[in-house]
Amino acid sequence: MEPSALPPQGGPERPRRRGRLRTLLILPLAALALAGCTVPRFGASPGATTSSKSVFHLWQGFSIGAAIIGTLVVVLIAWSVLFHRRRSEAIPRQTQYHIPLELTYTIVPILIVLGLFAATMVVENREVANPKTNVVIDVNAFQWGWKFTYPGHNVVVVGQTTQDPTMVMPVDQNVRIDLTSSDVVHGFYVHAFNFSRYALPGVLNQFTLRATSTGLFNGQCTQLCGLYHSLMFFRVRVVSAGQYQSWLASQANATAAQAAQSATSQQISSIVPTKQTKG
């Protein structure tokens, strides 16, 4: 930007002001991130990935704003409602406009919204980035189950509905998920990762997960996909790098047999109590 090309009043002032604005927005956020543990959780939890933690902090930031603004508005409503019950036939002052006030409650919300947007962008850019990695898992959703393929390792895990197919992934490594669907839209959702993404037919959706702790987590399909949508579970097992390698090796042998077993060979009605099927 060349300040000299701009009209005098807009020139040298502007970049500095914008910079100041940015620090103004980022500072409370940074403070919040540091104080993460003492700030209330507002119903959410930090989760088990790096992204889930930043989402959690963003959640806290939004919630603090929501609490302040919500309280302010409720107090204003309560004050005007509680203390102005009609007691007489007197007619109150017929005030209709107060331009400075109206401008204030237009401009202040715009600033708040820009702040929320800035915070959103910081977290979002981190979350949707796909850094280079050599741990890749192909996740394929189908009616009604999941298939996890480990390219280059000859490992496939398939399971329907309540069989709880389990995706195994290493901790502290970037794991890229290549998500697809073979029929209708499904939703890949792991609550502990604070994250979901659609599995769309005809679209390859890629995202990166970096787990920060080991453990077994519940996953579930969140996008309505037909009759057994309520039962389309899976699990994610996060293990150490060493365990991951030995798991891959042990599975590679068994996979030949597993792959032969077609995804739809097993009758769903034998898994689900017949009572639940439509008569």
Place this chain on the structure above:
Amino acid sequence: MTDVLERPAPAEGHGHEAHGPTGILKWLTTTDHKVIGLSYTVTAVVMMVIGGAFAEIIRAQLASPNGTLVSLAQYNELFTMHGSVMIYLFAGPFAFGALANIIVPIQIGAPDMAFPRLNALSYWLYLTGSITMLSGFFVAGGAANFGWVAYAPLSSSVATPGSGADLWIGGLLLTGFSAIFTGVNLCATVFYLRAPGMTMFRMPIFTWNLLVTAILILLAFPVLTAGLIMLYADRHFGTHIFSVAGGGVPVLWQNIFWFWGHPEVYILALPFFGMVTEIIAVFSRKPVFGYKGMIFATLTIGALSLGVWAHHMFTTGTVLLPFFSIMSLLIAVPTGIKMFNWIGTMWRGQIWFSTAMLMAIGFLITFLVGGITGIYLASPPLDFFTHDTYFVVAHFHSVVMALVLGAMGGLYYWGPKITGYMLNERIGKAQFWFLFIGTQVFTLPMYLLGLRGMPRRMAIYPQHPSWQYLNDWATVGAIMIGVSTILFIVNIVYSWKRYPAGDNPWDGHTLEWFTTSPPPHHNFYRLPPIRSERPTWDYNHPEHRALEHGHGTPAADGSAR
């Protein structure tokens, strides 16, 4: 200037209704906007009761983790038809077909809608469409079961064969045309039939909001109509617009649906915003605070609402996140302006806690919760976290239950004008408390369930028995809402022709309170001079004109400047 504009009263026996058909035939052939509006009102309330009954079955099923009240298949039909009936057959038609039809022409001093026969056609298309959609329950295979959004390719003939789905598409097409015709009619009425003196900036906020609603209808609904025809063609004529196998693009459906669907949110909401604005002003005995700012906010909401549809598609991974995020966040600004204007209207007023006013205050609080949680969802990372969980269900139920509160306020407020009789206030207040508290007891646990990871559209949750406790509270809230609906029906029956209303029971501001209750065939025998957006008030309280803050002189002379 208190001259009253006289309209010649029709000569005895000259009115064409004197020769026309009587009884049921008269109702079938009527083109009177008040009769059509009343038919709309009754039909929409019946739809609300039907949709509410489905909701109660849903909540009963979810009261335990392995509910066996309905099967998995029936559950899918139930929430699909609950959502469809509530949005397509209750909220929309109630918003722009029911009270709007009756009140908008009267508020601008017009004798009827611009195209009375088209208006009648709108109603009959709506009724036919509603019956078509609901008849899905009586065909083999049951009603539509792909959710109210009918995502492709689940809505294809491969994944969802059966005529229930076709009846859903057909019913929606019919009600869609009904909406488009009403949109045309409202625009024409507001632009061409305003009484002398009724300039655009003297129109009541309710009428303004319906004008913006009508414009949004004309921009959005044709897209839905086109999408439904494509969907039907894919199902039956061998096209492959939404199927991957034939080279189509399933996400296209989501884009089309939400390009209609988000403006639809405001098509539903703006009329209720308008109702609440009128109610708050009248029962606070003050002019609408920031009248022009309010109109500006409505126009801004209308414009922005056309550019935010993909916030429903953040998790598809196929949309430009920052653009749709900032556009969605920005909608909070004009909405916030409205909230502060409502508060400003009540500020230092003389508030009369009628049932209508209580409903309006209930609307403010409930809508505040729905609006604030909506801001979270406009942030993509937070949407990735909560999308398709009960957090979203809770968010939009805070919004739609606020609309129900607004609708009830509108019925208590304008009911006396339409029928000539008041509803019982004591039963009305009981109804309010059940509805208002029930709504919070119903939605708050659902927010928490969403944050604990419960996805929506689950018939059972056998893996998570710990979710039962919160689900039970939500069910308790749903029962309270059901009780409030029963109280409403009881009130209508109890108050039937019991309390004559008079022409102006609330000391109203706008023209409908100047004519008789119910208004005569062409609405007015006489009109007051129209010098501001409150002609009836100005006529009754000439010494209490609206003031600019800090000035002793009236703000409004000529235009409401």
